[in-house]
Amino acid sequence: MxxxxxxxxxxxxxxxxxxxxxxxxxxxxxxxxxxxxxxxxxxxxxxxxxxxxxxxxxxxxxxxxxxGRDLSGEPRSTATWWRSGALVDDDGTTLGDVAAVPPPRTAEPAAGVSVPLSKPSSPRRPPVLLVPFTAAWGVVSSMGRGLSAWARWPHAARSLVRLAPIPAVWGLWRHPEETQWALAGAGVGVLMVAISGPGGLGWWSPRTPTDDETMGPAVWAGVRQVLRLDEEERREKWLKLSPDLSAADGRIVLRLPLAWMGGKEAMNALEHIIATRIPGEWVAHWERSGASQHVQWMRKPKPVEKPRLPEYVEWKSTGNRYEVFVGQAIEGDSIVDAVIRTETATPHWGVAGDTGSGKSTVLYIPIVHARQHGELVDILDTKQNSLIEAEGASGVRIHKTVRSCVAAFGEFMVSMMAAESAQGKYADPEARAQLVPRLLVIDELPTLIKLAYTWWRHGLKGKGAPPFLDWFSMILLQGRSSRHRIVVGTQQFANTFFGGTMERAQIGTKIIVGMQDRVSWGVAFGQSTPVIQFDTKVKGRGAFSDKRQTPDGEHLYVRELQPSYITPRVAGLLAQCAPAPGWFDSGAMAPWISEEVLKEADLTTAVRSFLPGGKYGPDPLPGVTPAAARVIGGGSPSSAAVTAPGVTAGVTGGVTAVARAAAVAEEEALPDTYSLAQACDAGILPWKHGTARQYKKRSEERGIGFPEGVTDGRTAYYTEAELKDWLTRWEGREAK
Structure with a gap:
């Protein structure tokens, strides 16, 4: 058939x-x-x-x-056979929805417009009786939106819709009943798809174009011109964007032609295209060598929140003589213990800050640490009350007068020289057995230098430069090998305070606390070291460096620091330490200082006259007056008192009140000194500071001698009598 x-x-x-x-x-x-x-x-x-x-x-x-393609031949979207796409403008770039562009934000609301402060309420729900109608309208509008996005449909879907009338018409002609049922079923299917879609129940949603589809054409339009590629080149061959650029691993990869000779300007142009056409911040990674030259942009990682130091840090002992815990610091993204290591080539350390910044509080830390490990501490405190919590503790001698400070300075230097000799190969074993590590703490170094120079010039009527800074230099350079270390409190780490650049370099760890100007920062850490911003309202907050370099090696590695607040615990911690040798608490010199060492030291440093019993020295050094509840032990077998020749050693009680009062009276009788600026402000000189400086320079040029004055290592100071004498001579010469 x-x-x-x-x-x-x-x-x-x-x-x-x-x-x-x-x-x-x-x-x-x-x-x-x-x-x-x-x-x-x-x-x-x-x-x-x-x-x-x-x-x-x-x-x-x-x-x-x-x-299913566009009949005009020009694609209206990036859709493919099986995948929907984004609309494309006439120039090939992705077409955005103009209606979706938000209005520009204003910094402040317009006048007369009320701004609600409460949380906005949710949209009003329609009445129950209208729910079916609103649901039906949502389904119909969803179908309308789907039909309006015809250009974004996959080509397969558009082909199916276009060819559907042919079998439908043929079916109605040849098999009308079956075709009607099929069309009804298809209509029900379309309705069910619409009801379950985003306009109805929301069980499914249409595919959203990827970032590669929406943003890729715009990026390609720019980079193609920079790379000078032909218009016929396919974007997929050169440029690829991640489907979701907002993801953490989103990236943009651009292959570079081997013949492309793009310089810095061209590279900047490519980076500018990404910065202006892709939202967010991106970091470029260039690969210009090898067979596969390319550049890829990775999303800039979110900045890690900088850790914040606590306002209070509890002090703790390290258990190591050569490691001093001073607080906590920020290193990178972590908070770590700040530990000063003194068993280095530069074992001395110091802290700088203005008056009231908390540097004296930091100086309690090395005092307690040293005593816990059996070291003997001498404190030079011309302020007479800055380290009062340590007063009366065994093993801690505090020197408050200029005469006593200079004598302690000299005794510490001679002790260092004697300890160095006692460690020699052929030295006396008995002297070597007596050695004890020592620490010299100097609070307000500039003030001490100024007062010492004033005492030398006006109290002792000395000529030329006194030897004090030379002693300081020797201790800084030689103290490490003899276990004689120095901790300095100063206002600035200027070279002149330490005798020179080489001596200041022995301060291995430098700490600054409180507000510091740019000059003081540069003096401490170097002019090229970036300034760390820290909260100066927090007591003791500052920065420190221990000669470590940054990874790039360009400057010192400076870290923000919060020093430990040890002040309330000082007296209790010192009371728990083992008693010091009796010779130390009684104010005598170190027993290992021999006559031979003393003679050698006097020949090179002229120190003998300033030691206890010397021409300019006190009778003994100040001893320790213990608290009533504390009794000083008998000391070690090496506790015999040693003084300068011709002077009998005695305990603190042996110092007569007359001798002590005479020494204090002599220092109190020293005249007040003024810098040139202070003299102008006080009315001693009848000019402004700038004018006085000009007249000072002219007087030197004209042979009118200007007073020499004294210095704290940085600024010169003069007595009122010296300035008035010069003023009389200057005005008399000018009158002639």
């Missing part, structure tokens, strides 16, 4: 009818085309081309229609 094909009854299927007409048209086109190739006339050639264009356009149009 013969089975007919579906198209048997279509008009024109039989050859004598429509089929013969189609064959005739094809034959005519072939003949005309062949005739044109054999040298036909110009009109015939143009007609052939016109027929070719019409037929070709017709065939291409049918192919685009069947394939």
């Amino acid at each position: 013969y089975l007919s094909a579906p198209w048997d009854d279509l008009p024109g299927y039989a050859l004598p009818g429509g089929g013969s007409l189609l064959a005739a048209l094809v034959l005519a086109a072939y003949v005309m085309n062949d005739k044109g190739k054999r040298g036909g006339s110009q009109p015939n050639q143009e007609l052939n081309r016109a027929i070719e264009r019409v037929v070709g356009g017709f065939v291409r149009g049918i192919g685009r229609y069947v394939g």
Whole structure:
């Protein structure tokens, strides 16, 4: 039995009818085309081309229609056969929704506009009776939005919709009943899809174009010009964006042509394109060498929140003689213990800060640490009350007068020299057994230098430079090997305070606390070291460096520091320490200082006259007056008192009140001194500071001697009598 094909009854299927007409048209086109190739006339050639264009356009149009593509030939979206896409503008870039652009934000609300402070309420729900109608309207509007996005549909879906009328019409013609049921079922399916979609129950949502589809064309339009690529080059060959650029691992990869000679400007242009066309902050990673030259942009990592130091840090012992815990510091993204290591080539350390910044509080830390490990501490405190919590503790001698401070300075230097000799290969073993590590704490170094120079110039009527700074230099340079260390409290780490650059370099760890100007920061850590901003309202907050370099090695590694607050515990911690040798608490010199060492030291440093019992020294050094509840032990076998030759050693009680009162009275009788600026402010000189400096320079040029004054290592100071004498001589010379 013969089975007919579906198209048997279509008009024109039989050859004598429509089929013969189609064959005739094809034959005519072939003949005309062949005739044109054999040298036909110009009109015939143009007609052939016109027929070719019409037929070709017709065939291409049918192919685009069947394939679900845009009939114009220009793609209206980035959709593919199986995937939906984003709309594309005429220039090939992604087309954004103008209506979705938010209005610009204003810094402040317009006048007269009330700004609600409460949380906005949720949208009002429609009445229950209207819910079915609103739901139906949502479904219908969702279908309308889907139809309006026709250009974004996958080509397969568009092809299916375009070709659907052909089987539908044929079915209605040949099998009307079955086709009607099929169309009804298809309509119900479409309705169910719409109800379950985003406009209804929200069970599914249409595919959202990736960032590569939406942002890639705009980026490609810019980078193609910078790389000078042809318009025919495919974007997928050179540029790739992650589907979700907001993800942490989102990236943008751009392959670079091997022949591209882009310099710094071209590289900056590419980075500018990414910065202006891709939201967020991106970091470029360039690879310009090798066979695969490329650049990829990674999302800039979120900055790690900087740790914050506590306002109070409890002090703790390290248990190591050469490691001093001073507080907590910030290193990178962590808070670590700040430990000063004194068993280094530069074992001395210091703290700088203005008056009231808390540097004296920091100086309690080395005092307690040293005593806990059996070291003996001498404190030079010309302020007389800055380290009062340590007063009366065994093993801690506090020197408050200039005479006593200078004597302690000299005794410490001679003790260092004697300890160095006692450690020699052929030294006396008994002297070596007596050695005890010592610590010299100097509070307010500039003030001590100024007062010592004033005492030398006006109290002792000395000429030239006193030897005190030379002693300081020797201790800084040689103290490490003999276990004689120094901790300095100063206002600034200026070279002149320490005798020179080489001596100041022995201060291995430098700490600053409180507010510091840029000059003081540069003096402490170097001019190229960036300034660390820290909260100066927090007591003791500062920064420190221990000669470590930053990873790039360009400058010192300076860390923010919160020193330990040990002040309330000082007296209790010192009371728990083992008693010091009796010679120390009684104010005697170190027993290992021999006569030979003393003679050698006097020849090189002129120190003998300033030691206890010397011409300019006190009778003994100040001893320790213990608290009533504390009794000083008998000391060690090496506790015999040693003084300068010709002076009998005694305990603190042996110092007569007359001798002590005479020494204090002598120092109190020293005249007040003024810097040039202070003299102008006090009215001693009748000019402003700038004018006084000019007259000082002129007087020196004209042979009118200006007083020499005294210095704290940085600033010169003069007595009122010296300045008035110069003023009289200057005005008299000017009058002539």
